[in-house]
Amino acid sequence: MNRTLIPKFKILNLGGILISIFAIFLAFLVGAMIMLFSGVSPLEAYYSLFVGAFGGWINFADTLFAATPLMLTGLATAISFRSGVFNIGVEGSLYLGAFASAWVGFTFTNLPSFVVIPFSLIFSMVVGGIWGYIPAILKVKLKVDEIVSTIMLNYVAILFTSYLVNYPFQVPGVANSMSERISKNAELPRLMRGSQLNLSFFIALALILIFYIVNSRTKFGYESKVCGKNMYFAKASGIDVDKIIITSMVLSGAIGGLVGALQILGVYYRFYDFFSPGYGSDGIPIAILSNNHPIGCLFVAILFGALRSGGSMMELMTGIPIDLSNVLEAVIIFFVTAKIILIFRKSKKGEVV
Amino acid sequence: MNIRMERITKIFPGVIANDNIDFSIEEGEIHALVGENGAGKTTLMRILHGELKPDSGKIYINGKETEITDPRTAIRLGIGMVHQHFMLIPSLTVLENIILGEEPMAKFDFLDYRSAKNMIRNILNRYGFELNLNSRIMNISVGEQQKVEIIKLLYRNAEVLIFDEPTSVLTPQEVESLFEIFRRLKYEKKSIVFITHKLEEVMKIADRITVLKSGKVQGTLKKDEADIRKLANLMIGNEIPKITIEPSKVGKPIFSISNLTLLDKNGIKRLDNISMSVRSGEIFGIAGVEGNGQDELIKVIMGLKIPKAGKIKLMGEDITKLGVKERRIKGIAYIPEDPYRIGSSVELTVWENAISNRMSHDELVGKFFLDFENIYSFSRKLVDQFEIKTPSIFSKVGELSGGNLQKLIVGREVSTEPKIILAAHPTKGLDIKATNYVRNLLLKLKNSGKAIILISTNLDELLEISDRLAVMYKGKMVGELERGEFDKERIGLMMAGKVG
């Protein structure tokens, strides 16, 4: 049978999506049990969560605002995971990129917006990319396990930026550990009155689309996929596995750096040490849940954004700690990665691994 | 002890592995179970060993109906199996591997090494084995590892010992040594079942022979009733395919290796100063017991392992410093020894597997963006040309049968018009039809001027289609023979390191 139709759109993995929805449902169930155990009403919690996330344009805008950094850290992590690299280091490049963009923002105060914003973003991507290169070259040349190296380097990056903002770039006369404020020209424009949603949302959306195309239609996308599925096969077939690993980790670092920059230019307007509530680490469950697919990252990030944004509203309205959202996220991962169906099956004879 | 298996049936999705099989084992006999790949021999014995449960049928031990629920039960009943892939723990010693699972104990879960040593020494003496109990498995030869597997069974008082293709990893001399052990065991009233597809060996040692084909028993013959032709007919039926060998059209040398040495991570020489050359239009066969460096040699030529010293030249050009990608561009193709782990990615589709070696061929796959129209039509052509049975080029490769996967791999590699093809165990695990397809293909390629380096543990295969044959032993190339000089006994001695 001859098929000359070139598939332009990814065929939806219906089975996979149903499993994810089921996992999310189970997670909410577990969350409800935890809440009942601690004397909190799950209905009240989930209602305020939902309203906080989707009730009205402003709340929805806030959800998208919360989702934006997650879209990109998820994407950044997914790029590495898809190539078979367990890169946990997005958080580190996020911090370095954040500081780099802040530095541009408070140093080049006379440049107009259309110059300083792109300059700042690109510079942060370069810095993040270089930071991503370190564990990559250690892995490729010295076979250093990337999980450990990236986790350790995260701590190094976070502490280093804290040092920068407490010593060389300290604002004189101020007790808080923060940098100078960026110029007004460097601020990312807001999109809606009443919400912090800004241009970064569309930047994130654009990157997701770009990488969707890269993954499904370019040689690099194909080679990364093969590496991720079977690295030795990729190598034996002549694919330059080392180059794929390095490129993937550099890209992850660059996008991580970009996230940091977007947070500074769009939200905080100056660099505070330890400012990130773990955006980079959040990228990991998002990448896992979306099966490393860029479009999946978009939807999962919106889900998590809803949990966060709705969660802070929930905390405001009901006093239930926002940590519950993190618990729900972790439980979702447990259930998605498990093959729940197996709980109903006795292990077959001869089956061990 | 005697065993009777009655009307054993075992069905897997899509295939009847054992179809109403009757099989018996008498005390003190050597019973060969023959058939080609996929006939159901291993399945039947796995049932006897308790690894699989039959869908129907009964097993009688000494006349009593018995259910063998797992391997532990089997060994308690006196039935033990030496598998094709040894079940040994590489970093543990010979002694530890023997006693593992039946360890003699001292207080508080401490191991009683002293009584273990005594018990094992008794077995070694009684059956005439010679082994160093303190050696680690990873440091001893394959033949010795097999002996460890046998002693494991004797330590557990096995009465019936099943051997699954035991000679595929041995030199001809080691095969003789194994048969001596069989005779010794027989003398001690043990029974042996010996699964194989090598009819010559069967005629040498078996008392009775049962032939399986497509899951059914074709016949059970006594030694004096059987001869090789009869057995071959029962095994394959009337379609014994022939391999056509045309007169050789060998050309000039186009590939050479000089002084190649490879060290492993412990500093041990895996390849020891190897030099060889290959001519266009020739099949250069490399024989040797598994683990003597053949697989490493191929990997070094392909660029997957970096040698400590030596040069590799293709068409006069020094390619020693080039990576895998560049070597492929220069004209090297590779049929790996493990089609599932190295030759393909089972989670990817047929077309994705078909172009994995084409990333430098921009005219096929595109420069930056993938040219799907080209790629899909290329994949379809490949499927047609190499008769690969698959629902579509979008099916996952994991759904293909072993033979079709190998055809996909061979097709992919060969379609790049390489100058030299590295074929590592290309017919391993394939049924007769696929095996002949691959062999004929290699001969066709050779006749069109390609050079082929062929590694196989099947000495008969090598003798049949090679133009030249070399033997590897402990990382060295110990002999090189032209087609007219092939002498199986001499080759066997070389494989054992006794000559060259």
Add this chain to the structure above:
Amino acid sequence: MNLPLLIASGIRITTPILLAAMGGVFNQQVGLMNIGLEGLMLLSAFSAAVVGFRTQNIILGIFSAILTGIIFALLHVFFVIKLKANLIIVGIALDLLAVGLSGYFLQIIFGVKGIFSSPRIPRLSPLIRIGIMSEFDILVYMSWFFVLLTAIILYKTRYGLRMRACGENLEAAFSLGIKVDFYRYTSYIISGILCGLAGSYLVFTLQIFSKNITAGRGFIAFASVLFGSANPLLTSVACLIFGFAESLQIRFQSFVELPPQIIQMLPYLAVVIALALKNLRSEGV
């Protein structure tokens, strides 16, 4: 710089890392490397803090920590073995779950968001009050006892032999009738217990609890196991190196004019450099 004090503090700081690492050794030996040590430590620490605070009884606190460690370790390994989930992903999820759960209950129970500090949290007392040994409480001694115990169990007992066999060739071990799941599950119970001890150590020496009390020690323990190739003695050496790096860092702060953040970076950098150097020696595979 007071050398005996420096050594003492190095050994003290090594203690929780060492305990967790021994658990990690068992996991690695059975073939299921445990990246969730950090999460186990954090959850047990929290449970130790809650029970210790409420009952003022340090023994109950430690028992509660051990129990918590066992429960979550079993959860981890159940998901991997029975539900065939990915080992690394579940470990990472456990680390995330630990932060979320401890943060949630920290708020619910103590009404605090960041650090919960209270003199009412019990404190471990020194075991022997002679000279430098008055720096060490019972858990410090126990951590080294566990190193010895781990080595003996792994190499001298049937349990250890079978466990190592499972880790190297699961199929072969199974074919010999070894109940492989028993060894895989019990290895995680062991790391649950040891992480429980590690978590209680942190809480009962610092007398605080925060979501960051473990500060990556679980990951350092994991790195130590890799560095020591799951050999208990080599692993303990790695733990000592990292522990001393951190101890030096704290001492340096009052001794050297370097910013604290730079000094705090040192242990983490040390891990990366150590792993790089280890592989540098065995290059050329």
